[in-house]
Structure formats: structure tokens, C-alpha cells
Amino acid sequence: MEMKAVNKVHLPQINIGITPNYMKEVGKSCHELRFNTHVEKPKTTMLNYRTVGGSSSALIGLPNDTQQSIRPWRNSSKCKSIYTKITRYTPPTDTDYELTVFDRRVKIERSNYYTNYMRQEAKRQRLSICSKEGKGDYNVSDERKLLCTDMKLPSPEGIRLEGGDSAITQYLPLILAPAEILNISITPTVINTGPIAPYKKFDFNIYIKNKNKNIISVTATASKFNLIFPEGEQKLIKGNTETFIPIAYISSGVGCYTTELKLILNSCACVLVHLIANVYPLTLQLNKSEVAFTGKSTREYIEIINPLNTETEFSWKLACSNFKIQPMEGIIRKNETLLCYVEYLANEDSSSTADVELLCGGKSVQQLKLSVIFTTEQLFFTNKVITFKNMPLNLPVNNQAILKNTSPVPQCFSWLNEGEEFNKYLQVKPREGVIHACSYEVITLTLKLPNCVSFSTNIKFSMTGSRTVELTLKGNVIYPEVLIHPEIILFKRIPASTYDIAHFVIENVSQAAVNIKFDMSIYPEFAILRNKSLWDSNYVTELDLKAKSAVALFLRFVPFGMARDKFYLPMIINNILGPVIGATGRKVANFLTADVPCITMIKVPSILPVITVDSQTSKAKFTLSKTFIKLWYARAPNVCISTYELRICNAQDETDKFCLRTDSLEPPLYLEHLQGASVEYERHSIVCSLNPQEEVIFKVSFKPYRVGTYETIIPMFVKSDNCDQPHNALWIQGTFTCPTITSPTSVIYFQSIPLQIHTIESRKFILKNHFENCKFHFRSQLADQEIVYLNKIPIGRNTEELWVKVHNRPCRNSTEEFTITISCSCGGFCTLTAHQVIENCYLTNYALLYEMMEHYEFKSLKASSIETMRKPSTMTLLDSCGGIEEGDVLLSLESYPFYPQPDEPLYKFLESCVSTMDEWMYSRGFLGTNMFRIPTGIGYILFKKTPDGQVRCVPPFIQLLINLAGSQIETYLNIESIKDDEFTRSSYIYNLYRNALKFLIELGASFCCVAAEYLMPYHMYNYYIHHRPREDAEEEVMNITDWKRSHEYNGLETFLQTEQTMLVRRHITNLQGTDTEQDYPTAGTFETAYARRGIAASCVPQQCEELID
Known part of the structure; x- marks a missing residue:
């Protein structure tokens, strides 16, 4: 450096382009400093060398051996060195060091002020400044005190002062001495971001330590727009403190930047701080590209590595249901590794491989191949050959095969029923399924072959991993060889008024079971019985015979008139052989026509066994008006059938005598002579002689004294028969019943419905011992209920179901407990207790919609719905849906009123209600700063951090109650920290919603069909329903579509009732009677109008008409 000293020159020559800062009284810190003196080569000595901010700086000592010195003061011992700074740049000056026009003007003004001050001081009388201490330290010299006088400016407003209060009352010095600059350390000087993702934010801090006693100002500037300062560009740092400046770098495209x-x-x-940014493509890495399940475990682990210096979101794209990856999505912190597990799930899908994509930023970054490798020895049939020995023809035979899984992994199986014609005769249960690890599955095989064959075939089952297991089926089908003795049943000639019974035996001589069916519908005079009883009604219609067995049967013949019959007894053997019609129909080949593949035919007989029946009847001797007399006695006298007139007439051409044996006739059944021919009463008998075409009338009466059924059989003997066998018999039956009407439940619960809604509900009652023409009457204590339809359905002997449709037309808010009375014309009577809740939740929806259309002009509702809303409130919604008839509207309990199905008339109307309420809630900002749509947002789960560091789960609806009711409700709701276990977490959310609904109900809210589980998120609802412990039957879980609709309607009604209860009843009702509408913004217009109209839980139809009109 060249230096020439000039006597009495206070300001050096300054290079144009850089305005140096004032350092000491000798000059400025500049690029090049020249002094002019008459000394050609002044003696200088380098005293110290330091590096500050990447630039070289030095203290230069000057000679003190002449009277004329470059020092401005007379006393030469006070200043012995000057400070210079050597920059790394040479002219022309780098543009980064140039100041702005404003900064340059400020520096010039400060320089002029300093120059004028020094000139004025030079003209004044020299003051003798003495200092006893700190002669060697310029920071504490008297000259510094003098130079710094009035050289301070107040700190700018809004600059934060580190290490002290935000309100600054001190002044900041304008210049820094060399020692002060050395006492300020800035770290780091080079910042390397490392690998970061494109268009991500990278945060870093620059630490500044001020070891000086005075406050300093630090201003951070950058030429790049992607460097931002979250807390501002300027800071004030108090003395002897350390602070940092937070800076964020927003990365751009892929590349390396400085x-x-x-x-x-x-x-x-x-001071310059260099930033080096390495922007890498958004990517994640897997520690393996393939996961294979070898049968030792059903779970494998993989690692997702985030090599970037920023947080990265990820998700998996998995289309196969056989595998499960957890977690499926999330965020991986910078430079960290996330451990995921892959689990193999055996289900109906038999696929053993899957390709999974790892998505990052919506793009696939890496693929993972999943495969299952099992050996055939791990899944097999314990009995590889199933034998069907001596199968009956055309009858199903069951057998079982055990499929065993010895691997620790669940296995899928499925029966391959394609391409095999033999399989149409085979049934397999289950056809497909999953065998748990180290377990077995019992497979039932049902085989039914319609021909006599010997067979051997294989069936196949597909397993996990495209493998198959075979099972061999062997067996033979036995022809049902049946012998009948006798083959001809010949009835003797009998009168039409009597009966006859024949005996025959059927024997099964084959090695297989035989099934025989009798179809006697075309021959009503004949019946097959197991005994000789005349009035046995247990007819044999089907007979099962085991191998090598026989059975004796009876054929009863009761003629209806004079006739001659000869026929083959209609029998069907094994549902395939028979019935025989005509002599040519006995060939077995006519019935065994099925062609079974892969078999060997077995020889069968040529003709079928048959029974030939031959009967002949003559003219009747005595005719009876009825042989079976049924009497009925009930409490109502007008419906009793307790007497009958029995007429017996002699149909012969000669006089004959008959006798009625009354040995078994006992009270309350009575038989007495009424009129006609005279009768003789002998011991336990009634004897009567009738001339040709003469009749006698008897009175049969039933006089019971207790409830029950009484019956008797009175044999009738005729003198001309000359035998001990009865000619005929009378069967008298009397029943004394008490008709009953019962309900499946002790209490009837009618659905909770809103006002102005008409519904029709069905209820079932059980009837016993009622007449066919019985008439019923329904009476209810509620004037709003009436019967619109009654129907009876027989379900058993003397037992019927009575279906009642009740038309509900509520007109007031109430919680009713009333009685229902059902009576009938035959004396039945039943009184039941019923419950029903009538509320105004739908009316609240009605009012909200009208207010929105009037004040906010939302266009969500269709024109038809808007016209419906503007109709008078006395018209029902059923009328507004197009004149639907009462019989067509039957809304089930679980779907109405807030759960209509898409095919129901109120579905579109309620959908429009949801849409409109959604927009209104959203525009009003129901939760303050949390703006989200209510029906979809009620299931969100928010996390709130408490001062003690715990994380609590606060759903939006719960946050709403906290905002409205105050923080004291948190104790009532029992808000706790979030749980790790999934079931505990779902149970906690369920109890949170349940307590919230209970809280609102205690304040007067009336919820119609709101359930706490339908306010939960779908995954929590699904988990809670599946795993909650309960004693009742397993509940069917909704699918995602039905749950979403129920979730929206539950959310709608919940917020409506919360609005009504918390705001209208407790807060907004205070506005009634005051004229302060101008104090409320537009968002509060609805509350004021709503409160002034007086819509509350006790509203009546008149208020509805006023509201809608």
C-alpha cells in the first residue's frame, strides 16, 4: 500500500464508487488510502494482521520523529496507528458493494455533518482533554467521547431488540470502531443446505454474538428473491448478548445454486455469508426392492429412506387385497428412515404376487414386488381318496374331506368347477375360503347321481400361489330294489256308506337306502296309514327305508258313491322311478335316461314293482249329513258354534236298523234325539230302526266348563252287515278357546318424528284361537293416530299374524307415554303401553331454509324445493311430494326421517337441505377461524397441544361447544390426551361425542336419529363397531356410501340443534325486545330474526305458519 503523508490534512482522498464508513478521526475505511508528505519513503511497521469476514485488515504504525504528522492533534502520543481494510476486490468496484441512492444520500449527509463538526472544533479554542485511564484504548478515550457527542440517532420503529424489551429508549451509535467490529462474531459464514427437494422451504439460522457494551444494528439483505426473512430483515442486539436471524430458502428446480x-x-x-443449495429430485429410497413370504412369517419389514434435507410425504399404491402395508401414507422427517411392515392376508383372492408403487409427490418413485412362496407339502388333504360306497340312486350322499394347512400363513382355497361335466352332480361346501395358519378346514362333498354307475374321478382345488390340490372320488350307485306284498289289493264289494282297510308290506332288499313317495291326491277316497284307525289323519305321503328293511302299511278305502276303480298305486322311488301309468310305463329304461361321464354302467332290472288296487262299491245303506262334526265355543255368544243337527237317512229299499255306541261319549259333548223316528236308549248305545227313505235327527251339543279341546268317536253298526266291524263312525270335536292378542314386545315404540310430518308405520301382533271372520278394533289415546290397514296372515294351527298400519299425524311437541287397545269380535282384548317422541328438529330445518332464502339468497335448492318451502305449513310433506297415497308410504324406523333412501320421495328434498345448510354454515364461520364445511368436517380429528406438553384430540364439534359454553365444559366432556391404541382411541372419540350429545339434551335439545358413532370418522366408526364388546348379535356395518349419507344427516341435525340450544335459547334470546340490529353484522342477521320469531322447542303449527308466510 502506498502512503504519502501531508501535514494538516484531515480528510483523505476517497475513491469514487464506494462511500466508506467513518472509523476514526484520521479518515475513512476506503478502497485506497493515500497520504501526501515530504517524506519519500516513510518508515512503517506492521503491528498486527487479522482476517475479518474473508477480507484482510491491518493496524499500520506511522513514524513519530517529525513535528509534522498526519495525526490531526497536537499531542502526538495519543494516536500512534490507523486502521485500514484491504478488500479482495479491485476497481471497478463489484456491484454487490454499491449502495442504493437513498443509502448514498444518507452517507453523504452524515459525512458532511462530520466534516462541518470537525472544522468548527478546529476553529475553537483547543481544549485540554486529559484522561488518566485508558490511554492505550481508544474505545474509552476522551477523544471518542467528544467525537460521539450528538452523533447518535434513535433506533427505527418496529425493530426488535434482542436481549431486552421491545421498547427502545437508547440511541444507536452511527459508527463502529475497529475493535468493536472484531468483537462481533457471525457464524456460520458458509451454509450448505445439503440435498433438498424442489420448491421446498429450508430453514436455517445465522448466529450473531455481540461482545461490545453498546447496541448494534444488523441488517440482512439478499439479491435473490427466494431468500426470505420470517422475522424481518433488521435486528437490534444489546451488548454482551447473542441472538440469531431465522432465514428461509425456497428451493427452485433441480440443480446446484450459490x-x-x-x-x-x-x-x-x-459481512458476506455464502449459501450453497443442492436441489435434488423429490425422491425416496427403499432398502429392498422385493419382499418374499417363504412361509415362516406373515409379516416382513421394509425401510423408507429420506435422503433429502426436507420433510417428504409418501403414500403406497396397492391394488391387491392379499397384502397390507402400514402405514399407507405419512410424512418422513428429513434425513430419517421410516420402518414399515408388509403383512400377507389370505382371502378369497388367490393371487400370490403384487406390484406396489411408492408414491412421492403424486409420482411413482420406486416399485416393490411382493410374492408368496409356499411348498405343496404345506397344504394337503388328509384323506386323498373319498369313497362313496353303495350310494342310493338319485339321492344325495354326504361325505367329508379334511384340507390341512401346516404353514404359519393363512391359505386360500377355491373349488375349480369349470370344464368338468361330472361336477354338475357334485356340491362342495364351502366352495372357497381361507384356512388359518396351522389349522384345517372340513369340506363337505354332496354327490347325487341319477343313474346306476361305478365311477372314479378327480376334483381340483386351487390354492394360494396358482397351485392346485387334487382329491379322488370313487364309488358305486345301487339300484333301489323294492319288493311289495301283495302286488294286487282287491277290495270286496262294499256299500258306499261304509269303509274298508287293506294291508300290504314294502321291503327294501338293496344295499342302499330307498325313498318312496305316495301321491294320492288324484284318488281322494284312498289313504295310506300306519294303523287301521278309521279317523287317523296322519297320512303316509313319504317313506324312508334303510337297507335290508321292511314296513307294513294300510290302505284305507272310504267311498264317496257307487263306483268301480282299478289303478296302480302312485309311487315314486328315489324321486326318479315312477309313477307308473299304464302297462308300458313300468320300464326302468324310461326313467334312467341321464348320461354320467367317466363311469361304468351297472345292470338294472327291466320293470318297476307296482301295487294294483281294485275296488267296487254299491249303493249306500245309510247316509249321514256329516261324519266329522267340529264345534266351537267362545266367550262372545254371537260367534259360538256349540250345536249341530245330525241327520241319518235310510237309503235302502227295505227297513233296516242301526246302533250308535256311546261308550266314549262324555261331557261336555252331548248327543240327544231331536225329531224323526223313535229311538231306543240301551246301555251305552242308541238304537233306531228306519223305514226306507226315513230319517232321524239328532242334536249334537257342546257345553264346556273350562278351556280346552274335547273329542270323541261314536261307531255306527248296521244290522244288515252281520259282522262286528263298524259300518261307519262319527267324529265329534269341540273346542273351547279364549282368543288372545299379543305383541312381540311388551312396550311398543313408535318412531320419533318431527312436527308437520305424516308417516305410516307397521306393527305386528300375534293372534291365537280366532275365527276367520273375526273383526278387529284399534283404539289409541293419541288423537293423532289412526288405523289405515289391517291384514291377517296364517302362520300355524289356530295362529295368525295381524299387521296393523298406523297413520301418525303429530300436531304438537311432546314426549308421550300412552296406551293402545286392540279388541276383536270374538272376545279378544289386549292393552299395550306405547312411547313416542314428537320434536321440531325438522321444523328447525324448515325455518333455517326459509331464512336463508329470504336473507342470503342461496341458490342451492331447486325450484321445486323452494316452491315446496313457500307452501302453507298445514300441508304435509307427503302432499308436497306429488300426492302420494298413504298405502305407498311406509318408511322404516332406521331410515326416517333423516335417513331417506335414494328411491324415497323425501330424498332429494333433504339432499337440498344438506347442501344449503352446508353453504350457510360455511359462510357464517360457525367455528370462527376454522372455516370448513359442516357435513364433511364434523368427522375431522384435530389435535391440540396443552401447556403441559400433552396432545389432546379435539373434533371440530367439540371445539364448537367449548367456544360456546366455555372451557369449563372440558371437564364435563372428559377430554383427555390422545391414546396410542386404535380401539382405545375410537372408544374415546365415541364417548366424547356421546357426552356432548348428553350435554345438549340436558339443555333442552331434541335429537331425532343422531347416533354418536355416526359422528365419528369412517375408519374409527368401522373399527369401533367391529371390535366393541357387547352381548347382543353382531351388528352389520354400513358400507361407505350409506355411512356417508348418515354421517351428513347426523352432522346436519347435530349442528341445527346446537345452534338452537346454545345460541337461540341461551344467547340470542337476550336480543328480544331490543332495537340493536344495527350493532350486528350481516352474519348475525339470522340469529336476530330467528330469536325474534320465537322458534324454540315448544313451537306450535301457528308459529310455523307465521314463519313461512
Whole structure:
């Protein structure tokens, strides 16, 4: 450096382009400093050398051996050195060091002020400044005190002072001495971001330590727009404190970038901080590219590595249901590794491989191949050959095969029923399924072959991993060889008024079971019985015979008139052989026509066994008006059938006598002579002689004294028969019943419905011992209920179901407990207790919609719905849906009123209600700063951090209650820290919603069909329903579509009732009677109008008409 001293020159020559800061009284810190003296080569000595901010600086000592010195003061011992700074740049000056026009003007003004001050001081009388201490330290010299007088400016407003209060009352020095600059350390000087993702924010801090006693100002500037300062560009740092400046770098595209950050200290010194940014593509890495399940475990682990210096979101794209990856999505912190597990799930999908994509930023970054490797020895049939020995023809035979899984992994199986014609005769249960690890599955095989064959075939089952397991089926089908004795049943000639019974035996001589069915519908005079009883009604219609067995049967013949019949007894053997019609129909080949593949035919007989029946009847001797007499006695006298007139007439051409044996006739059944021919009463008998075409009338009466059924059989003997066998018999039956009407439940619960809604509900009652023409009457204590339809359905002997449709037309808010009375014309009577809740939740929806259309002009509702809303409130919604008939509207309990199905008439109307309420809630900002749509947002789960560091789960609806009711409700709701276990967390959310609904109900809210589980997020609802412990039957879980609709309607009604209860009843009702509408913004217009109209839980239809009109 060239230096020439000039006597009495206070200001040096300054290079144009850089305005140096004032350092000491000898000059400025500049690029080049020249002094002119008459000394050609002044003697100088380098005293110290330091590096500050990447630039070289030095203290230069000057000679003190002449009277004329470059020092401005007379006393030469006070200043012995000057400070110079050597920059790394040479002219022309780098543009980064040039100041702005404003900064240059400020520096010039300060320089002029300093120059004028020094000139004025030089003209004044020299003051003798003495200092006893600190002669060697310029920071504490008297000259510094003098120079710094009035050289201070107040700190700018809004600059934060580190290490002290925000309100600054001190002044900041304008210049920094060399020692002060050395006492300021800035770290780091080079910042390397490392690998970061494109268009991500990278945060870093620059630490500044001020070891001086005075306050300094630090201004950070950058030429690049992607360097931002979250807390501002300027800071004030108190003495002997350390602070940092937070800086954020927003990365751009992929590449390597460098830039410089300037830190200006008190506008007199500049320190450069270099930033190196390496922007890598957004990517994640897996520690393996393939996961194979070998059968030892069903779970494997993989690692997702985030090599970037920023947080990165990820998700998996998995289309196969056989595998499960957890977690499926999330965020990986910078430079960290996330451990995920892959689990193999055996289900109906038999796929053993899957390709999974790892998505990052919506793009696939890496693929993971999943495969399952199992050996055939791990899944097999314990009995590889199933034998069907001596199968009956055309009858199903069951057998079982055990499929065993010895691997620790669940296995899928499925029966391959394609391409095999033999399989149409085979049924397999289950056809497909999953075998748990180290377990087995019992497979039931049902085989039914319609021909006599010997077979051997294989069936296949597909397993996990495209493998198959075979099972061999062997067996033979036995022809049902049946012998009948006798083959011809010949009835003797009998009168049409009597009966006859024949005996025959059926024997099964084959090695297989036989099934025989009798179809006697075309021959009503004949019946097959197991005994000789005349009045046995247990007819044999189907007979099962085991191998090598026989059975004796009876054929009863009760003629209806004079006739001659000869036929084959209609029998069907094994549902395939028979019935035989005509002589040519006995060929077995006519019935065994099925062609079974892969078999060997077995020889069968040529004709079928048959029974030939031959009967002949003559003219009846005595005719009876009825042989079976059924009497009925009930409490109502007008419906009793307790007497009957029995007429017996002699149909012969000659006089004959008959006898009625009354040995078994006992009270309350009575038989007495009424009129006609005379009768003789002998011991336990009634004897009567009738001339040709003469009749006698008997009175059969039933006089019971207790409830029950009484019956008797009175044999009838005819003198001309000359035998001990009864000619005919009378069967008298009397029943004394008490008709009953019962309900499946002890209490009837009618659905809770809103006002102005008409519904039709069905209820079932059980009837016993009622007449067919019985008439019923329904009476209810509620005037709003009436019966619109009654229907009876027989379900058993003397038992019927009575279906009642009740038309509900509520007209007031109430919680009713009333009685229902059902009576019938035959004396039945039943009184039941019923419950029903009538509320105004739908009316609240009605009012909200009308207010929105009037004040906010939302266009969500269709024109038809708007016209419906503007109709008078006395018209029902059923009428507004197009004149629907009462019989067509039957809304189930679980779907109405806030859960209509898409095909129901109120579905579109309620959908428009949800849409409109959604927009209104959103525009009003129901939760303050949390703006989100209510039906979809009620299931969100928010996390709130408490002062003690715990994390609590606060859903938006719960946050709403806290905002409205105050923080004291948190104790009532029992808000706790979030749980790690999934079931505990879902149970906690369920109890949170349940307590919230209970809280609102205690304040007067009336919820119609709101359930706490439908306010939960879908995944929590699904988990809670599946895993909650309960004693009742397993509940069917909704699918995502039905749950979403129920979730929206539950959310709608919940917020409506919360609005009504918390705001209208407790807060907004205070506005009634005051004229303060102008104090409320537009968002509060609805509350004021709503409160002034007086819509509350006790509203009545008149208020509805006033509201809607």
C-alpha cells in the first residue's frame, strides 16, 4: 500500500464508487488510502494482521520523529496507528458493494455533518482533554467521547431488540470502531443446505454474538428473491448478548445454486455469508426392492429412506387385497428412515404376487414386488381318496374331506368347477375360503347321481400361489330294489256308506337306502296309514327305508258313491322311478335316461314293482249329513258354534236298523234325539230302526266348563252287515278357546318424528284361537293416530299374524307415554303401553331454509324445493311430494326421517337441505377461524397441544361447544390426551361425542336419529363397531356410501340443534325486545330474526305458519 503523508490534512482522498464508513478521526475505511508528505519513503511497521469476514485488515504504525504528522492533534502520543481494510476486490468496484441512492444520500449527509463538526472544533479554542485511564484504548478515550457527542440517532420503529424489551429508549451509535467490529462474531459464514427437494422451504439460522457494551444494528439483505426473512430483515442486539436471524430458502428446480447473503452492521461494515443449495429430485429410497413370504412369517419389514434435507410425504399404491402395508401414507422427517411392515392376508383372492408403487409427490418413485412362496407339502388333504360306497340312486350322499394347512400363513382355497361335466352332480361346501395358519378346514362333498354307475374321478382345488390340490372320488350307485306284498289289493264289494282297510308290506332288499313317495291326491277316497284307525289323519305321503328293511302299511278305502276303480298305486322311488301309468310305463329304461361321464354302467332290472288296487262299491245303506262334526265355543255368544243337527237317512229299499255306541261319549259333548223316528236308549248305545227313505235327527251339543279341546268317536253298526266291524263312525270335536292378542314386545315404540310430518308405520301382533271372520278394533289415546290397514296372515294351527298400519299425524311437541287397545269380535282384548317422541328438529330445518332464502339468497335448492318451502305449513310433506297415497308410504324406523333412501320421495328434498345448510354454515364461520364445511368436517380429528406438553384430540364439534359454553365444559366432556391404541382411541372419540350429545339434551335439545358413532370418522366408526364388546348379535356395518349419507344427516341435525340450544335459547334470546340490529353484522342477521320469531322447542303449527308466510 502506498502512503504519502501531508501535514494538516484531515480528510483523505476517497475513491469514487464506494462511500466508506467513518472509523476514526484520521479518515475513512476506503478502497485506497493515500497520504501526501515530504517524506519519500516513510518508515512503517506492521503491528498486527487479522482476517475479518474473508477480507484482510491491518493496524499500520506511522513514524513519530517529525513535528509534522498526519495525526490531526497536537499531542502526538495519543494516536500512534490507523486502521485500514484491504478488500479482495479491485476497481471497478463489484456491484454487490454499491449502495442504493437513498443509502448514498444518507452517507453523504452524515459525512458532511462530520466534516462541518470537525472544522468548527478546529476553529475553537483547543481544549485540554486529559484522561488518566485508558490511554492505550481508544474505545474509552476522551477523544471518542467528544467525537460521539450528538452523533447518535434513535433506533427505527418496529425493530426488535434482542436481549431486552421491545421498547427502545437508547440511541444507536452511527459508527463502529475497529475493535468493536472484531468483537462481533457471525457464524456460520458458509451454509450448505445439503440435498433438498424442489420448491421446498429450508430453514436455517445465522448466529450473531455481540461482545461490545453498546447496541448494534444488523441488517440482512439478499439479491435473490427466494431468500426470505420470517422475522424481518433488521435486528437490534444489546451488548454482551447473542441472538440469531431465522432465514428461509425456497428451493427452485433441480440443480446446484450459490448465492450470497449480506449482513450490514450499523451501516458501516458488511459481512458476506455464502449459501450453497443442492436441489435434488423429490425422491425416496427403499432398502429392498422385493419382499418374499417363504412361509415362516406373515409379516416382513421394509425401510423408507429420506435422503433429502426436507420433510417428504409418501403414500403406497396397492391394488391387491392379499397384502397390507402400514402405514399407507405419512410424512418422513428429513434425513430419517421410516420402518414399515408388509403383512400377507389370505382371502378369497388367490393371487400370490403384487406390484406396489411408492408414491412421492403424486409420482411413482420406486416399485416393490411382493410374492408368496409356499411348498405343496404345506397344504394337503388328509384323506386323498373319498369313497362313496353303495350310494342310493338319485339321492344325495354326504361325505367329508379334511384340507390341512401346516404353514404359519393363512391359505386360500377355491373349488375349480369349470370344464368338468361330472361336477354338475357334485356340491362342495364351502366352495372357497381361507384356512388359518396351522389349522384345517372340513369340506363337505354332496354327490347325487341319477343313474346306476361305478365311477372314479378327480376334483381340483386351487390354492394360494396358482397351485392346485387334487382329491379322488370313487364309488358305486345301487339300484333301489323294492319288493311289495301283495302286488294286487282287491277290495270286496262294499256299500258306499261304509269303509274298508287293506294291508300290504314294502321291503327294501338293496344295499342302499330307498325313498318312496305316495301321491294320492288324484284318488281322494284312498289313504295310506300306519294303523287301521278309521279317523287317523296322519297320512303316509313319504317313506324312508334303510337297507335290508321292511314296513307294513294300510290302505284305507272310504267311498264317496257307487263306483268301480282299478289303478296302480302312485309311487315314486328315489324321486326318479315312477309313477307308473299304464302297462308300458313300468320300464326302468324310461326313467334312467341321464348320461354320467367317466363311469361304468351297472345292470338294472327291466320293470318297476307296482301295487294294483281294485275296488267296487254299491249303493249306500245309510247316509249321514256329516261324519266329522267340529264345534266351537267362545266367550262372545254371537260367534259360538256349540250345536249341530245330525241327520241319518235310510237309503235302502227295505227297513233296516242301526246302533250308535256311546261308550266314549262324555261331557261336555252331548248327543240327544231331536225329531224323526223313535229311538231306543240301551246301555251305552242308541238304537233306531228306519223305514226306507226315513230319517232321524239328532242334536249334537257342546257345553264346556273350562278351556280346552274335547273329542270323541261314536261307531255306527248296521244290522244288515252281520259282522262286528263298524259300518261307519262319527267324529265329534269341540273346542273351547279364549282368543288372545299379543305383541312381540311388551312396550311398543313408535318412531320419533318431527312436527308437520305424516308417516305410516307397521306393527305386528300375534293372534291365537280366532275365527276367520273375526273383526278387529284399534283404539289409541293419541288423537293423532289412526288405523289405515289391517291384514291377517296364517302362520300355524289356530295362529295368525295381524299387521296393523298406523297413520301418525303429530300436531304438537311432546314426549308421550300412552296406551293402545286392540279388541276383536270374538272376545279378544289386549292393552299395550306405547312411547313416542314428537320434536321440531325438522321444523328447525324448515325455518333455517326459509331464512336463508329470504336473507342470503342461496341458490342451492331447486325450484321445486323452494316452491315446496313457500307452501302453507298445514300441508304435509307427503302432499308436497306429488300426492302420494298413504298405502305407498311406509318408511322404516332406521331410515326416517333423516335417513331417506335414494328411491324415497323425501330424498332429494333433504339432499337440498344438506347442501344449503352446508353453504350457510360455511359462510357464517360457525367455528370462527376454522372455516370448513359442516357435513364433511364434523368427522375431522384435530389435535391440540396443552401447556403441559400433552396432545389432546379435539373434533371440530367439540371445539364448537367449548367456544360456546366455555372451557369449563372440558371437564364435563372428559377430554383427555390422545391414546396410542386404535380401539382405545375410537372408544374415546365415541364417548366424547356421546357426552356432548348428553350435554345438549340436558339443555333442552331434541335429537331425532343422531347416533354418536355416526359422528365419528369412517375408519374409527368401522373399527369401533367391529371390535366393541357387547352381548347382543353382531351388528352389520354400513358400507361407505350409506355411512356417508348418515354421517351428513347426523352432522346436519347435530349442528341445527346446537345452534338452537346454545345460541337461540341461551344467547340470542337476550336480543328480544331490543332495537340493536344495527350493532350486528350481516352474519348475525339470522340469529336476530330467528330469536325474534320465537322458534324454540315448544313451537306450535301457528308459529310455523307465521314463519313461512
